[in-house]
Amino acid sequence: AASSSSSSSPAVTTAEAGEVPATMKAWAYDEYGDGSVLKLNEAAAVPDIADDQVLVRVAAAALNPVDAKRRAGKFKATDSPLPTVPGYDVAGVVVKAGRKVKGLKEGDEVYGNISEKALEGPKQSGSLAEYTAVEEKLLALKPKSLGFAQAAGLPLAVETAHEGLERAGFSAGKSILILGGAGGVGSLAIQLAKHVYGASKVAATASTPKLELLKSLGADVAIDYTKENFEDLPDKYDVVLDAVGQGEKAVKVVKEGGSVVVLTGAVVPPGFRFVVTSDGSVLEKLNPYLESGKVKPLVDPKGPFAFSQVVEAFSYLETGRATGKVVISPI
Numbered sequence: 604a605a606s607s608s609s610s611s612s613p614a615v616t617t618a619e620a621g622e623v624p625a626t627m628k629a630w631a632y633d634e635y636g637d638g639s640v641l642k643l644n645e646a647a648a649v650p651d652i653a654d655d656q657v658l659v660r661v662a663a664a665a666l667n668p669v670d671a672k673r674r675a676g677k678f679k680a681t682d683s684p685l686p687t688v689p690g691y692d693v694a695g696v697v698v699k700a701g702r703k704v705k706g707l708k709e710g711d712e713v714y715g716n717i718s719e720k721a722l723e724g725p726k727q728s729g730s731l732a733e734y735t736a737v738e739e740k741l742l743a744l745k746p747k748s749l750g751f752a753q754a755a756g757l758p759l760a761v762e763t764a765h766e767g768l769e770r771a772g773f774s775a776g777k778s779i780l781i782l783g784g785a786g787g788v789g790s791l792a793i794q795l796a797k798h799v800y801g802a803s804k805v806a807a808t809a810s811t812p813k814l815e816l817l818k819s820l821g822a823d824v825a826i827d828y829t830k831e832n833f834e835d836l837p838d839k840y841d842v843v844l845d846a847v848g849q850g851e852k853a854v855k856v857v858k859e860g861g862s863v864v865v866l867t868g869a870v871v872p873p874g875f876r877f878v879v880t881s882d883g884s885v886l887e888k889l890n891p892y893l894e895s896g897k898v899k900p901l902v903d904p905k906g907p908f909a910f911s912q913v914v915e916a917f918s919y920l921e922t923g924r925a926t927g928k929v930v931i932s933p934i
């Protein structure tokens with residue numbers, strides 16, 4: 604049978620392991636610095652996979668602020684060694700599966716945040732490349748109703764929003780103020796709080812042009828930070844999620860016994876900070892909401908950026924003005 608040249612055998616898919624090349628295109632940097640350290644490597648090594656990993660042919664990726672901060676050297680003490688192919692978020696197709704992989708197979712369309720711990724030894728070979736190696740447990744099947752570009756915009760941000768709400772003990776009937784409601788994390792936190800957790804009231808902050816967007820995502824109250832100081836308003840909340848870095852003001856509007864979750868910047872008691880853990884089971888849990896469109900990825904309308912435009916995409920992200928996610932697609 605091995606020598607068979609029969610043409611009646613099942614169609615060979617393009618996802619066949621044997622077709623994975625030895626080299627690939629990848630964005631990489633070999634020193635920390637500003638966007639100018641990013642270079643397109645036309646012949647980077649395709650990463651090997653461990654037994655618990657799959658190799659993903661990347662279709663789309665997304666940027667997060669952590670990619671820019673890491674590139675700037677802010678986390679060098681706990682970073683993986685240089686050179687670095689950046690990128691946490693991926694959506695693509697499994698082309699190879701390690702020996703211990705049970706739930707995924709070649710041809711599966713998947714998405715996820717490829718680094719379990721964002722700051723502790725994140726992967727050296729990230730998602731801004733044609734291929735990336737990822738532990739099966741960090742991935743989930745892509746919701747069928749979403750394209751690769753949309754799916755790529757979800758993992759790190761939605762996992763952060765979810766973990767923040769969980770750590771805050773958020774539940775149905777509670778109120779929440781989300782600082783930075785129009786960003787990657789905030790846009791998903793609004794939707795999760797309102798449509799998944801059943802918040803009694805969701806308030807969020809943004810600048811004037813983004814207030815309608817906050818409402819469309821599910822905010823009951825949209826606060827224009829260019830016109831009002833949220834900390835001077837009379838309302839108090841069960842939970843405050845700070846995705847801006849306003850920890851000192853955030854603690855002023857939480858109810859007695861409430862929780863203040865701080866993603867960046869100063870932490871003032873009772874506020875607390877955490878660093879997101881990647882977990883494919885969170886994506887699986889949210890799948891019905893994503894599939895039905897109750898929770899929607901928000902892709903910044905300036906994108907998706909072409910793979911050749913990664914430097915421009917980084918500098919746009921670093922303006923701090925992105926609406927939802929800065930997505931790179933197709934790759």
Ligand code: NDP
Nearest residue numbers: 668763783785786787788809810866867877878879924925
């Ligand atoms: P984004 O780059 O997506 O945030 C951009 C958004 O922030 C814009 O829409 C902007 O709206 C809004 N914004 C900026 N300043 C303000 C302000 N003063 N008040 C209200 N909104 C404002 O960032 P992410 O959502 O991806 O991440 C947010 C922060 O959280 C980052 O610092 C990131 O590093 C951190 N983070 C931490 C994690 C952790 O595990 N600890 C995980 C994920 C993120 P406008 O244009 O209207 O100002």
